[in-house]
Every structure is written in structure tokens, then in C-alpha cells.
Amino acid sequence: MDTSRMFEFPVKEFFKQPRSLFGAGAYEQAGPEAAQMGMRHVLFVTSGLRGTGIIDECRSNFENAGVSVTVYDEVESNPKDFQVMNAYSRFTEAECDGFVSIGGGSSHDTAKSAKVVAAHDGRNVNEFQGVNQTERLDTPPLIAINTTVGTGAETTPAVVVTDLSSPERPHKWVGFDTAFTSTLAINDPVLCMTQPPEFVAFTGFDTLAHGMEAYVGRVQHLSCTPLALKAVEMVQSNLREATYNPNNYKAMEAMTWAQYIAAQAFSSALLGIMHSLSHAVCAYYDIHHGLNNGIGLARVMTFNQPATPERYADIATAMGEDTRGLNPAQAADKAIDAVIRLARDCGIPDNFSEVDPNYAKSEMGKGEFYENRPTKIESDDAELQAMAEHVMEDVCTPGNPRDLTVEAAKEILRDCVYDPMVRKTTNGYRQNIWGVSPAMGRETHGYSARGSQGEGRQPTQEPVDS
Numbered sequence: 001m002d003t004s005r006m007f008e009f010p011v012k013e014f015f016k017q018p019r020s021l022f023g024a025g026a027y028e029q030a031g032p033e034a035a036q037m038g039m040r041h042v043l044f045v046t047s048g049l050r051g052t053g054i055i056d057e058c059r060s061n062f063e064n065a066g067v068s069v070t071v072y073d074e075v076e077s078n079p080k081d082f083q084v085m086n087a088y089s090r091f092t093e094a095e096c097d098g099f100v101s102i103g104g105g106s107s108h109d110t111a112k113s114a115k116v117v118a119a120h121d122g123r124n125v126n127e128f129q130g131v132n133q134t135e136r137l138d139t140p141p142l143i144a145i146n147t148t149v150g151t152g153a154e155t156t157p158a159v160v161v162t163d164l165s166s167p168e169r170p171h172k173w174v175g176f177d178t179a180f181t182s183t184l185a186i187n188d189p190v191l192c193m194t195q196p197p198e199f200v201a202f203t204g205f206d207t208l209a210h211g212m213e214a215y216v217g218r219v220q221h222l223s224c225t226p227l228a229l230k231a232v233e234m235v236q237s238n239l240r241e242a243t244y245n246p247n248n249y250k251a252m253e254a255m256t257w258a259q260y261i262a263a264q265a266f267s268s269a270l271l272g273i274m275h276s277l278s279h280a281v282c283a284y285y286d287i288h289h290g291l292n293n294g295i296g297l298a299r300v301m302t303f304n305q306p307a308t309p310e311r312y313a314d315i316a317t318a319m320g321e322d323t324r325g326l327n328p329a330q331a332a333d334k335a336i337d338a339v340i341r342l343a344r345d346c347g348i349p350d351n352f353s354e355v356d357p358n359y360a361k362s363e364m365g366k367g368e369f370y371e372n373r374p375t376k377i378e379s380d381d382a383e384l385q386a387m388a389e390h391v392m393e394d395v396c397t398p399g400n401p402r403d404l405t406v407e408a409a410k411e412i413l414r415d416c417v418y419d420p421m422v423r424k425t426t427n428g429y430r431q432n433i434w435g436v437s438p439a440m441g442r443e444t445h446g447y448s449a450r451g452s453q454g455e456g457r458q459p460t461q462e463p464v465d466s
């Protein structure tokens, strides 16, 4: 029975989370845990976290537990395919028997991808993009030690890798597969207190996007929606304090919980076009993923709001807005206002063209592919079109609560690049805010996202004649 023609996401999959440790001092258990798992020589996969002393501390922790350490510390923001393959080469050359990722999502995704490459005899990582593309689950073990309040990649079955080697480059793809999941995830809020302030803000907006997209999306996995809404509430209550007073342990602990539970939520409830858009802009500009989300989230909410005003009304309440006496659409508008206020309070730029490429740990304009790219984002029509097509093809797009056309994606991107971050939603906005016909009245469900010149999504397969 092809129930995909009757329901959206008719069969919902729950992705089991790995065992995890959470709390102050948790990271000191990593070395003994590795020894207990039988690891004798691990590869640290990290950006280096220079200036924090974390890598040296972790090395001592592992060596004191009798586990040797080799370090691969060349991970960049938005990890590239060649960095995954280099980490895999280092792993095999040093004859390691386990991975340890230390950092944020980029380090975790590099290690998660490298362990899948290791389980497939060194096949190119780009072969594993998409959903459930691996052939083996017996990957080397991975302990993921998290240091940011954003991606939740220490627990998720997802990776995001930038393909810079195929003819399709630049292409930032998502891989979603149990094989990517870590063996043990460690969240220690004390480590998160070492982040630069703008990183707290950026990664906090990634968490907000995770919670929000999981809550309003099409999957509606009921074991996830309460967590997603709680994450939104915790970001609203703690992100300002964590950004401006990162030594406030309680605020950072709350943000660490928020990123952790939001990741659990989206692992099974999936995401939406905020992430599709972010992947496209990252592919072209190597800009921080959380910064993308901070700029784009209010725009995506504005586009999505007509498709699910009741859920955005719940978001408004979670964001602390007083929605008494308002109908769902009015309340949903308050959610957009609250997100814009939070973005402004946390120093998120109005749009992409106002991004200062010299933010902490910025990779914009650096790296072999990006060194000839402009660091000021002023996309012309052709680039907006290319990025819009990238958005349409993203794995996250089908989970979005509102159907997307390439024209709408392009207009949302144009708004993100040039316009001020304001709520463009007054009377009647629901019909046609982006200057395109809304993709109303889907004839069938069970679509997959494809690049299409305004045709929206196409059925994954033709109906079978009976």
C-alpha cells in the first residue's frame, strides 16, 4: 500500500540516540571510557580549539587512562570532503582503533564521516550523501566531546559535508544514517564556556532553528515535539545571558541542554528550509552555519507561517510572548517579532551583506576553494538562482511545513542578502509575500526534493497501475 500518497511521512522513524554523559566534569571521563571500550590508540579530530587548553587536557586524560593519542587538528567550519579524507588517512596511517571528536559540529561531522569512510575501505565520503546510503554499521567507535551550544552533532545520525571535488561543487550535502552516530556523546557545559561570545550567539540560533523546525515540520514525531518546544523556550530564556556572560554557568548549562534536546528532536522530526537555505549559503561563502540561521530564521518563519500558524503560536508562547486574546495567526506573528528581537539583542546582522567576515574563527575568504570568493555577500541574480536550486535539492526541504518553489527560495535568499530584518507580515501577507504564487493544493504526498524550475517537488515514483 502506497500510503505516501495519502499522508506526509506516513512511517516515522525514531533514531536512537547514543549513550551520553552530561554535566560539569563529564569530559574527564572520556579517557577512562575509551579504555573501557577497548580503545588503545585514538585519533583526536578537532579544529585545535587553540587558546583554550582543551586539547592538551584531553590528551593527558586519555594518556593517563593508557590510551595513545594522535591529533588531526585541521578541521574547519563547514567541514570539507578533503578534510574528512585526510582525517581518515591519518587514522589509518597511525593505526588508530577509535575516533574522538573534540569541538562543535564541524569536528563531530568530520569524525562521524571519517569513521564511515573507514568502515567502507576508504571510499570517497561524497558517496554517502543522502539518507541511509551506507552499507555497513560496524564503524570504528567514536567518543564525541562537545564544546558548543549549537549543532547537537555529538548525538545525531546526521552529517553535513561540503563537496569541493566533484563537478557539482560547491555543494554542501547532508548525510543521514545510523552509521554516522557516535558511540558516546559527552556534553560538559564548562567546555562550552570557552566559546567566543559571537559563537555562543551563532550556535544558539542553530539550536533555536533546530527546535523550531522540528516543532513546525511535516514529520510531527510526537516523541520529539515536546523536546523541540522546550529547546525554544530555553534558548529564549538563556541565550542573551550566555552570549554576554559566558561565565554564567547556569545560563551555559541551560543552553547546553537546549542544544542537546533540540538535536534529539530533529534527529527524528527532521528539519526544514532554514537548514536548506543555510547549507546553500555556506556552500557558496563558507559562512558560519549558526550565523546563517540567525539571519534567515525570521524570514523562513514568515514564509512558513501561513502553513502552520497554530504551531507558530505555540512557538510565540515558548518565546515568552503574551498571546492572550489573539488568534493563531496574530500569535504566530509575535513569534517572528520575538526572534527578530533576540537576533538584534545577540548581535546578529540584519542581512548577509552586512556580515563582517572577521568574526571569531571566520573561514570566509580563506581555504583553497574560497580564497578567490568575495567576503562581502552581494549575490547577483545568477548566484541567487544557483543557491535557490541548491535549497530545492536539500534533504531538509521535504520536511518543511510549506511547499517551496525555486522562485520562492530565490526571493527568501534575496531578502536575506539585502533587506532589513523586519516582519513583512501585515494584513493579507499570507497569500503572496514573496511575489510568487504559493504552492497550494498538493496533489500527492511522498515527494522528494529536486531542483526544478519552479515546478516544486516531484513525486518520488510514478503511481503503480493496479
Ligand SMILES: [Fe+2]
Pocket: 151, 206, 209, 210, 275, 289
Ligand atoms: Fe543546524
